[in-house]
Structures are given as C-alpha cells and as structure tokens.
Amino acid sequence: MVRSEWTHLTPNQQVNDSTNKQIIHSGVDVLQKQWFTEEFEIEKGRCLTIEVKSLLESRQSQFQKIDMYDTVPFGKMLVLDGVIQLTEFDNFAYHEMIAHVPLNAHPNPRKVLIVGGGDGGAVFEVLRHQQVEEVVLCDIDQEVVKISQKYFPEFAKALADKRCKVVIDDAAKYVASKENYFDVICVDSSDPIGPAEVLFAREFYENVYRALTVEGIVVSQSEGMFYHQDFIVNLVAQNKKIFPYVAYYYTLIPTYPSGSIGFSFCSKKYTHIDKLDIKKISALRNLKYYNLDIHIAAFVLPQFMQEALQGS
C-alpha cells in the first residue's frame, strides 16, 4: 500500500496540479486514518476509497496480486490486482443473485458449475438448493481459494461440503472438455481484463453451450450498466448468436463501481420466469437480497439500457 500524506482541497482550488495525485492515492491522511483506493478506473476520474483498519495479508500468486483487508465500514475485503472482489458487508447482494436467479429459472438444477468464484461465496448460495447433487468450483488460482478459506470460514465450510468439488484449472479448458453435463453454470469471474478475459469471448460461450444440458442456463458477471454500457451491448449481441434466450439483469452492491453490477443470462430453453416456482423460492431461508419480486424486477431495465439493448 502506498503511504502518502493527503492534501485536502480548499473551495475553488484547481485540481489539475500535482496536489491531485496526492488526493487520489491510497495511504494515510492527515488524521492518520488509513485508506484503500480502488484505482482501477482512476483514469476515468472515478474511484472508491474505503477506510481500512489493516492489510491482513498480501500474496502474489502466479496469476495476480491478492490482498485481504480489514476495513472500517465493510469488514473483511478481498482485492485482486487492486480490484475489490467482495466484502463481508455486501457480498450477499452479488452471490445471492448469481446463484438463485439461474437455479430458480431452471426446472431441476442438479449439476452446477461455478467458474472462478474461488472465494466460495457462490458455492455457499448454490448449496442452499436441496435438489443440487453436485457443484463444481473451477478456479485457476489456488491462492484465492486458500486465502478465502482462511478469512471467510462460512464459505470455506461450503467448499468442504460433500456435494462440492474444487478443481484448480483453467476454466475455459475445463468447460471445453465437458459436453451435455451441467444444468447451470455461474461465471463468477473477475473483470474482463487479465486472466478472466477469455471468459467473455465467443469461443468460451460456445463451449458453455455444449457443456450445458438441453434445459441449461448460464449466468455471468457482466459489468455495470452505468459505466460499461457498450461492453454489455456487445456481450448480449454476441451471446444472442449462440443462445435462443438472452437477457441482462442486475443487482445493487455499494462496493462495486457505480453501486451496481449486472449479469448476462443465457438459456437454451426457458426464459427467466417460465419455470419460477413460488414454493421452491419460499423454501430458501435467511436470504437478505433475493426474493420472488427481485427475481422478476432485476430484469426490468432503466430506459437508457432498454434503448441501448434494443438493436442487439
């Protein structure tokens, strides 16, 4: 973590001088508070800064830099290559939506694959479904799994469940080796740069199509509509060439840029509502974000996004 003294702007002060650089750095401010800044989109003039108690652990794996922080407002926070992946405070809003939307849209999900998701949060949610017999977690980076098992014990328990199998491998290759096997695939990847870039490509989705059973559904972390509209439009257009039913839905999550993130939903047979079963949804206990109304509402997009997707 870069430690630097922050300089505070006074009203009307110009920010295009060297002062600016000091303001945006992670570090220690004049009150001796420590801050983490997600610098991922800093060149676009936006970033999120969070007060931290300490950096609990930092590792450099073969694939990426892995940091675990203890933050003041959000509890423990996992960061990969400087990008926030999850916090204790709000990860439920992401994990419940990446898991329960496809699992409730599918009439009988028995075999589930999580691509990425080495922290175990998505597996934790998938295992709430009693009809799931097998959940495979395929993550390329064993170090992400290990550090998460150490700091997120609830998720570690899910990974140790007898229905869960952890595979450390390149998920693109793993998916290409499967045919007509999984009922649901959840792509819980990091952003489409670096090791996760291949997980957004057409070839990957063609292989996912083959790896799914005839009623199969895949959902993928697909950026947020406020900041990455063009990316989403292109992804949806690409996937419409492969799957008969493609949609986009979103969740609200304060620690991701713009406070929201979306998922692409691609299905071989059913839409996101065809097979909804109120009894099955009500049987899911102690959820904090997902419910029947949210399942339906999450696919209702603001006007600007509906218009953007119209031509795709």
Ligand code: SPM
């Ligand atoms: N199981 C949690 C893993 C999180 N995967 C998604 C991370 C997305 C982080 N970036 C948000 C969007 C910024 N472009």
